[in-house]
Every structure is written in structure tokens, then in C-alpha cells.
Amino acid sequence: MTEFQPSDWLDKFRMSRETFFHLCDKLRPRLARQDTSFRLALPVEKRVAVALWRLASNIEYRTISTLFGVGKSTVCRCVRDMCHAIVALLSSTYLRPPSEQELEDSAQVFLSSCGFPHCVAAIATLHTAIITPTNNASDYANPAGWLSVLSQVAVSGRGHFWDVCASFPGGTDPTDILQNSSLWVTASEGGLSPVPAPTFMGKPQRYVLLGETCYPLQSWLLKAYPEETGRRSSHAALTEPQRLFNQRLNRALRVSEEALLKLRARWQCLSKRNDCGLDVVPTMILACCILHNVCESHGDTFKAEWQVEVCETESPQPGHKQLLSHIMDQSNAEDVRHIFCDYFQQQNN
Numbered sequence: 001m002t003e004f005q006p007s008d009w010l011d012k013f014r015m016s017r018e019t020f021f022h023l024c025d026k027l028r029p030r031l032a033r034q035d036t037s038f039r040l041a042l043p044v045e046k047r048v049a050v051a052l053w054r055l056a057s058n059i060e061y062r063t064i065s066t067l068f069g070v071g072k073s074t075v076c077r078c079v080r081d082m083c084h085a086i087v088a089l090l091s092s093t094y095l096r097p098p099s100e101q102e103l104e105d106s107a108q109v110f111l112s113s114c115g116f117p118h119c120v121a122a123i124a125t126l127h128t129a130i131i132t133p134t135n136n137a138s139d140y141a142n143p144a145g146w147l148s149v150l151s152q153v154a155v156s157g158r159g160h161f162w163d164v165c166a167s168f169p170g171g172t173d174p175t176d177i178l179q180n181s182s183l184w185v186t187a188s189e190g191g192l193s194p195v196p197a198p199t200f201m202g203k204p205q206r207y208v209l210l211g212e213t214c215y216p217l218q219s220w221l222l223k224a225y226p227e228e229t230g231r232r233s234s235h236a237a238l239t240e241p242q243r244l245f246n247q248r249l250n251r252a253l254r255v256s257e258e259a260l261l262k263l264r265a266r267w268q269c270l271s272k273r274n275d276c277g278l279d280v281v282p283t284m285i286l287a288c289c290i291l292h293n294v295c296e297s298h299g300d301t302f303k304a305e306w307q308v309e310v311c312e313t314e315s316p317q318p319g320h321k322q323l324l325s326h327i328m329d330q331s332n333a334e335d336v337r338h339i340f341c342d343y344f345q346q347q348n349n
Helices: 006-013 017-031 044-057 061-068 072-094 100-114 174-179 182-188 240-266 281-297 304-313 333-348
Strands: 119-129 148-156 161-169 208-210
Touching: 006 017, 006 044, 017 044, 017 072, 017 281, 044 061, 044 072, 044 281, 061 072, 072 281, 100 119, 100 148, 100 240, 119 240, 119 281, 148 174, 148 240, 148 281, 161 182, 161 281, 174 182, 208 240, 240 281, 240 304, 240 333
Parallel strands: 119 208
Antiparallel strands: 119 148, 148 161
């Protein structure tokens, strides 16, 4: 590592040299070990290097063991310890509810880059492939048929993760995850909007989040109008304002799609089948999301070739059908969505 060039740090650890040592300093309170009379403790820097190499490449413990001259059990312990340390020590800084200034900043980014106003985050799902669990394996089969752990993420306009809810079996309905998450409680109570509510279209209106069609329509969570699918469809043909709304919403949802793609490309333990136990995978997912935020906050370079590699090799992320979401649609939510339709129609005219 003493001979590494800047590109070597990025390729091996997915972060700059400066960010690497910043991370080591932050994790030192949990990762530092004392020498014993039998052996010298691994330095914190080596423990972090071993773990990052695994998260970035997802290669076998045996290979990393040979590279670093440590035992396989040590590699496993380094990965587990670092992921737990990241979640324990860095969540309060890099994975926390946004401040009012961050909400306003995110709304400005969604408006300027996506053309969608008064929106602060997009909600999306992430499937992480796993080995066959010893219990209830059928619960982990996702809509595409492979086994996974399902996570829910909320992504800001700048592509940072604000909220991550991990560890659900791949066959879980995303609506169930959302309903049982702290994000649902916070957003329902107006926690993702300033008080008093900012003005939109001449009236006080709380900021909104955007989601896929599998989520329930809420006054704070907007999704696309259902498209007409075939002659026997129960959905009426969309009006011009509704089609325009769907176009703008789908463009804004790319923010979460691109953030998740960068996450999986940077930390390929999430894009390839993860052979860790189910007791470790959720913590690993949280740790990778926090590391993503650390790298993005520090302005570390993201190489396009990582993204190309993931797109060529990984299984496509499964889509989710609308199961229970329409039953849970909020009665006044349609009025909110209509206000946004009016806005886009005015902009179009």
C-alpha cells in the first residue's frame, strides 16, 4: 500500500487514500486490538484494508487470506467487525434524518436536475442475492425467482442514502416494509418537511417523496398513474396531464436507480451472490450504504467501468407488482397528486 498510486486506492478500496485513513481514524475506537504475549494484533489499517477488499470485490476469503497473509477466519472477523463498527460509529453522521437545510437543498436538486418540484427523496428497493438459508428458504425467493434479502432505501436528490431498512426476505411485499419502517412514521407525521409547510402552487404543501407503483399513494408519497394495459384493463386511458406527470416522476426516480447502481458497482458484495450468513448480510448492506455516503461526501471518484462491469454480470433487479398498495391509498392523496399535474401542465403550456 505504500507504493499505491491514486488509481490503486480507488480500484482496490473504492475510495481515495485520504478517505481510507479518515475511515480508519473514525473506526479505531471499535477496531483497535491489544497485542498479546502470543501474537501481535493486526493494525487497524490492515483490518480495514482486508474488509474493504472483500466488500469491493466479493472474492473468496481464501484469496484475500493469501493476499494479506492472514487466516481465513481472520478475514471473516475483519469483515464482520468493520461492518458492525461502521454502523455503530458512523450512522449518526452519514445515515440520519436530514436537516431542514438538507431538505431544501435536495428539493432544489430534484427541481433543477429532474424538473420535479417540491420533492426531497425517492424510495426504492434493493435485492441482494444470498446463498440458500437453512430455514424458510422459500420466503427469500423474490419475484424474479432467485433468493435475496430485500432492503428499502430513501435517496436524496444528490444520490445520498437518507434511510435504509434492510434484512427482509426477498419475497416480502415492499408495502409491508414501508409500513413497518421508521420512514413511514417520520414522513406521515411531517418529519420530512419544515414547519410551517413551504408554499407550492399558492398553498402550504409539505414536501413529498416519490416511489414506484408498488407503494401506496399518500399525501407525502407520490407514484405514477396506472397505465392502460390491454383492452380489458380496468384503468382508463390517461389524460395528457397524467401522462406528463408520469414522465416527470419516472425521470426523477432515476436518482434512486442511479444511486443503487453506483452502490452495487462500488461494493460488489451487493451485486454478486453474497455467501455470508443471514446474521451478517443486513449489517453489511447498511455498512455499504454508509460507505457510499462517505465516498460521495468526500468527492471520491467513481469509475464508470465499475458500473459497466456490474450491468454486464449481475442479475437484473426484480420488479414489484402492485399488491396491497392500492388498498392503502390515502383518501386525500389524489388531490395532492392532482396539484402536481396542474403544475406540470402549466409548465408545459
